[in-house]
Amino acid sequence: NAGVTQTPKFQVLKTGQSMTLQCAQDMNHEYMSWYRQDPGMGLRLIHYSVGAGITDQGEVPNGYNVSRSTTEDFPLRLLSAAPSQTSVYFCASINLRSSGANVLTFGAGSRLTVL
Amino acid sequence: EDKVVQSPLSLVVHEGDTVTLNCSYEVTNFRSLLWYKQEKKAPTFLFMLTSSGIEKKSGRLSSILDKKELFSILNITATQTGDSAIYLCAVPYNEKLTFGTGTRLTIIP
Numbered sequence: 001n002a003g004v005t006q007t008p009k010f011q012v013l014k015t016g017q018s019m020t021l022q023c024a025q026d027m028n029h030e031y032m033s034w035y036r037q038d039p040g041m042g043l044r045l046i047h048y049s050v051g052a053g054i055t056d057q058g059e060v061p062n063g064y065n066v067s068r069s070t071t072e073d074f075p076l077r078l079l080s081a082a083p084s085q086t087s088v089y090f091c092a093s094i095n096l097r098s099s100g101a102n103v104l105t106f107g108a109g110s111r112l113t114v115l
Numbered sequence: 116e117d118k119v120v121q122s123p124l125s126l127v128v129h130e131g132d133t134v135t136l137n138c139s140y141e142v143t144n145f146r147s148l149l150w151y152k153q154e155k156k157a158p159t160f161l162f163m164l165t166s167s168g169i170e171k172k173s174g175r176l177s178s179i180l181d182k183k184e185l186f187s188i189l190n191i192t193a194t195q196t197g198d199s200a201i202y203l204c205a206v207p208y209n210e211k212l213t214f215g216t217g218t219r220l221t222i223i224p
Contacts, residue, residue, distance in 0.1 A: 031210070040124070042203065042216040043158075050210055058211060090157060103149060104205075104212060106157035 002026050006091050006107035013081045013114045021076040021110050023091030029105070031094040032074040036060065036087040037109075043090065049074055081114045088112075117142045117208050121215035129223050132194050136218045138204035139186040148187050150178055151203040153217070158203055161189070194222045 004025045013019055025032065033048035035058075045058030049068040063085060065077040074093075078085060088111050092104040118141045128134055140148065147165045151158035162171040164180035164187055171178050175194075180187045191198055201217040 033212075035214075040216060042121075043205075043214040045211055045213075048210060056210070059213075103160050103163060104158075106159075108156050 004091055004093055004105050004107035006089075006110050008110060009108065010111050011113070013078075013112065015082060015114060017081050018077070018079050019081065019112075020078075021089055021091075021112070023074045023076065023107060024072050025074075025091075025093045025105070026072065027093065027095065027105065028071060029093035029095045030071070032068065033058070033092050033094075033104070034064070034066065034074070034076045035090045035092060036085075037090060038087050046076065046089075078112075081112075083114045086112060086114045117206070117213050119204060119206050119213050119215040121202075121204055121218050123218060124216065125219045125221075127221045127223060128194060130194060130196060132222075133190065133192045134194060134220060136189040136191075136202050136220070137186060138189070138215055140204075140206045141185065142206045142208050142213070144208070145182065145185075146207055148180055149205045149207075149212075150187070150189050151205065153201040153203060154199075161202075191220075194220075196222045196224055198222050 007022045030051045034046040035043040044060045047066040049055045091107040120139050122137045149163050150161040162178045167182040175192045178189045199222045201219050203217045205212045205214045
């Protein structure tokens with residue numbers, strides 16, 4: 001049982017490049033989400049999904065796209081990277097049916113630098 | 116707008132001291148408050164609080180919620196260097212989890 005797996009762990013991009021951060025979970029969690037973490041800002045929600053085929057915007061969605069074609073995968077796409085997107089990104093999931101609903105299980109994080 | 120505010124932002128104490136971290140919130144239809152500890156990587160879950168006045172305890176860590184005054188505290192007694200971390204509180208609202216900015220705790224040996 002791997003939990004939440006994020007790849008890559010580190011990535012350096014040039015301004016204007018595109019890339020996808022991958023997130024997969026093997027716990028059959030309905031809810032998946034992406035956060036970014038910047039110094040002094042805490043964790044801010046980018047996008048989330050409550051099930052396959054359903055996505056919605058969080059607090060800071062601009063510049064990011066997501067899709068949820070399967071329960072297991074929730075990739076985050078940067079279409080045209082900007083230096084303001086330099087951050088640490090966390091994918092997290094929840095089993096909405098459990099008594100511990102709202103307790104997020106986090107991936108290990110992906111550190112992205114945009115030059 | 117839903118808000119979660121943590122204080123202090125940063126705290127440096129000596130090993131063996133007791134610390135209290137604060138989290139206040141303004142959230143519509145409050146259901147629960149969660150505490151996480153973040154060391155070098157991803158946050159790990161500590162406590163979930165739903166009822167006022169009932170203390171949750173795990174070893175040297177304890178937490179309590181005051182739903183009337185809209186805050187929670189996290190206490191750590193007899194601190195150790197391994198307690199150095201960022202402590203985050205979060206409050207779910209509908210399908211979103213709103214995090215505070217965190218308190219960075221540093222324990223000096």
